[in-house]
Amino acid sequence: MTPSTLLAYGLDLVAVSILTFGLYFPRHRRRELVVAYLGVNVGVLAVCAALAESAIGAGLGLGLFGVLSIIRLRSTELGQHEVAYYFSALALGLLCGLPGLPLWSAAALCALVLLVVHVGDHPRLLARYRAQVVVVDRAYLDHGALVAHLEQLLGGTVHQATVQKVDLVQDTTLVDVRFSSARATAAVAR
Incomplete structure (x- = not known):
């Protein structure tokens, strides 16, 4: 060697x-x-x-x-x-x-x-953008109403909301959300 x-x-x-x-x-x-x-x-x-x-x-x-x-x-x-x-x-x-x-x-x-x-992978790069799976406590069939509810709930702008499941019996909606947060983000510098 x-x-x-x-x-x-x-x-x-x-x-x-x-x-x-x-x-x-x-x-x-x-x-x-x-x-x-x-x-x-x-x-x-x-x-x-x-x-x-x-x-x-x-x-x-x-x-x-x-x-x-x-x-x-x-x-x-x-x-x-x-x-x-x-x-x-x-x-x-x-x-x-x-x-x-x-x-x-x-x-x-x-x-x-x-x-x-x-x-x-730096925490400050695109720090405002998030992805989250959310269970909403209401069955939404109207996509516009769902997006409006998510924007209020998450405090930001929804860029994409993909409904994964609507349960009319349990009155819930499971949705994969891509959004940007309007709230201040505490990005940790590493």
Whole structure:
């Protein structure tokens, strides 16, 4: 193993630590995903390292690992932001584990991945926009009346309201709402 390879592995560990402990956990606080992000990252790094040393085709090895990752993603409910972190952890492992990529290039690409996740998931970015599933204590069949009620209830402008269920017996409406809040938002800078 060359010193450059060891530096690439160290770069990966630093990058995934920043992704997991510097970005994800302080913002979302799901402890169980910390091990998932670290595990998938180091797993991809290890598979890349093993494939670089073996006669097995890299495409086959990475394809099998990709199938396992997809199965993992489908086995638990993850939000879209969590999927983005998951694939970022995969990308970091690949960038640092693939042989032949210059260390400066891997470092620059890792920094780019981290920067994009930092900005894209920043609490202040689009802070007024929300998505929420709401159970309204009335069965609304008139979409305009439902939107007016939701705007009053949520204190903002409804951009999309998708009715998922109207229960005439229980007199409720289940609706997925996309709205912007007119109320002051306390965005925490991280």
